[in-house]
Amino acid sequence: MTEFVGLERKILDHARQDAMFVRGTLETRSVIMVNVMSAPGSGKTELLGAVADCLRAEGERSAVVVGDCATEYDAQRLLPHCDWVRQVVTDGVCHLEARMLFPYLDEIAEAAPSYLFVENVGNMVCPVDFDLGEDIRLVLLSTTEGEDKPAKYPALFYAADLVVMTKMDLADAAGFSFTTAMGHLRKVNASVPVVLTSARTGVGIGQLLKELRVLSARRADAMHPSG
Template identity: 45%
Template structure:
């Protein structure tokens, strides 16, 4: 048992070191990172699209990186704001880690970026334990999720620096008890600010952006995630240590799909739309031997966000669109 605890602590300590290095690097160039955590379906993509659009209208240099196990739906939606957007597919990994974020920013993030919004993988368990080098950690909860979510997920809410209630336009219809929710938030995180938002009605539009800009302008020290103890918390799944060089995240263009057996580290870049005929194979370590794509397999030029898949090409070497 002691061995398991030691290994978990070692994995998280390694992540914290990478997070602090990334934080120092981004702070030196004037970029603040906003880490957004929530359950699936909380409405964070819709809200983030509004905030990115508003930032662009105000002339604030922003960018967004969105992570999912599969599909590029969120990147397509966020790209409508006109901000630089990058999609990361984690191939089943339930969270982002600092080294993954750093690798995907390298060569892609515009130098003048003031705010980088990171839409983490949708769940309130694994992402809560991993510091990404963020300046601001935001947890979102929709009115449809119930008032007890802060008590069920005390690590996520307990480490939040801002809590957003989403979909407030339907709060009355679903019988949401906002007072009970706020009370439960304060039980696990006394003093944290809780704000109301609705992407549909536009309630609270700009509050997240304003809060992020105030954070970016401040110099308050950031406490690494794992040094801020939430009573009774233990990591639910043990360590996520997958061995040297084994990464889960990679990026795809629209319509690009890999089946079981695909190893995620390989990349292919496609500046123009094209198709692969029957029997086409991708050699190399990033694909299972003999993996083929049929005649319907198409790589498109992207939808306003980075699409990077060339073998041997550094992640993010394609210009942001």
């Protein structure tokens, strides 16, 4: 048992150091990293395409690393929208880890995006335990998956810096109750900002970008309090 605990601590220490390395590297390049986490199919890729379009329209560059157990489908979908995209195929692993980003850090720096979005593997349990070196944790809840997800997966919603309710265009058809969902969310995270979006209609995408900018500025102030 003692040996197991020792080994677990060593693994976690390594993971923490890896995350610190990623964070430090991106910070020196003024790249804000957003770790995007949610259930499979809740709309991460579609949302990131819409956000990247919005950034491009405002003259800013975006980069995405997308993790999936198998296929490069999501990277192919994002290519027309983003300035730099890479797919990490995890071969069945249910989350991304900071060290998986190491091979791409030089390329990301060269691409000079204002935002690096990391679309984690679709999963509401495992990704939250792994710090990737991100500045912002973005968590999605889609109108088609049920209002109770914050209650069922509290660790994920507790860790969120920003929650996005996606597929609002389907809310009525799915019988989604915003009030019920907010009730569940507020029990696990009383203050996290919430944005309602539809990647199909474009509703809320500008607001999401605004919230990301507020969080980025707050993060920069925390890192350099005097500046």
